[in-house]
Amino acid sequence: MELREIVDKIKRLSPLSASATQLIELMQSSGSSFEQITHIVELDAALTANVLKVVNSPAFGLGHKVTSVSRAVSFLGEKMIAGIAIASCAPEVYGEELAGYAAERGELWEHSLLTAIASREIAAYCTEPLRAEDAFTAGILHDIGKSVLSQFVAGKTHELMEAVESKAAQDFMEAERLALETDHSEAGMVLGKHWRLPANLLAAIRYHHTPHKAPEEYRPLVYCVHLGDALAQMHGVGTGAATLQCGLEPTVCDYFPISEDEFQAIFLDASIEFEKSRTAFLG
Structure with missing residues (x-):
């Protein structure tokens, strides 16, 4: 039901x-x-x-x-x-409190914005041609499914966290599936289709936690958002209870062979741009 x-x-x-x-x-x-x-x-x-x-x-x-x-x-x-x-x-997507994720109003937008900025910076390091514009837009959109699922996981947040901590679920997304028979990436793809988004952006939404499953032609973009999402969460900008509850795929290095120094530079540049942009958007 x-x-x-x-x-x-x-x-x-x-x-x-x-x-x-x-x-x-x-x-x-x-x-x-x-x-x-x-x-x-x-x-x-x-x-x-x-x-x-x-x-x-x-x-x-x-x-x-x-x-x-x-x-x-x-x-x-x-x-x-x-x-x-x-x-x-889309204020009903980005402007609402996500009670099911213990995320306050504005947290989803902040996380999406930093993911977009980070993904744009990361795109330049791809082993295959990747447009920064696509990476930015995909980053903005990647977590739209959380706005859909929030009301359905409300009251179950502790249960989902326990499933991850006890290893009953591999990560938060699997915990969502155990509770609802779907997860935020799948719900996001359905919303993306409702919004008539192009196929590459739908792939980024659907597979941003499992980029190896994405259609091959879209994997550079999906891996880029996967890494941008991780960088945003490492910065402490996530969506409540789900923050840092999904892992980083080691195969990301096949598409983005980024050195530690380069990653630190990306992290710093994205952080500076984010602080300026979030203040402009949110005050």
Whole structure:
């Protein structure tokens, strides 16, 4: 019965706005232009307001007020614009408290944002061609399933943690499956289909904890998000009880042979960018 209720909840969630969908599609293409992104933002009054709010936040310290969308897009960059668009039109996903995960309001967004920033930085180290834009967007979206499952694991958080600690479940995701017959990555993929996301982003959502199971063509992206997710949790930015409860696959080194010094540099750069960005978004 719970499985049917979970699917019903997903179907009741609002679809992504036309602007967010167009921006995601545009970022998937290699021919996206500054002018096209600006045009999409300008046609959406709510998105325009949010973009200007972020760019004019004290965190960016511009020293002057930006009132032009084109200037805001130029300063923030297309990856950040897509993040703002997704967050703006999905407050029921990113803006709610996740009681089932013992996560406060805003924690899922913070974790998603740091994962996105880290994944963007990590993408440059891939052994195969990987677009930073795709890594960022996939990082933003990877944990959307937690917003769906939260109400269904509410009251079972201690039970799930006990399953992991007693080794009855290999990790938190397996504990979810034992309790609900599904997990947040599977629920997230169903929500991603409801939002009509492209196949590579669906793969990142579905397999970010099990990247070796992803279709081969999408594994570089999925492993990138897998590593970005781990970096965010190592930073202490997770989603409540689930933080650091899923392991890192050793095969990640096949796609990202990153040295310890390089990883430290990525960690530092991502942390600095995250602190600036989270303040702009959340105040």
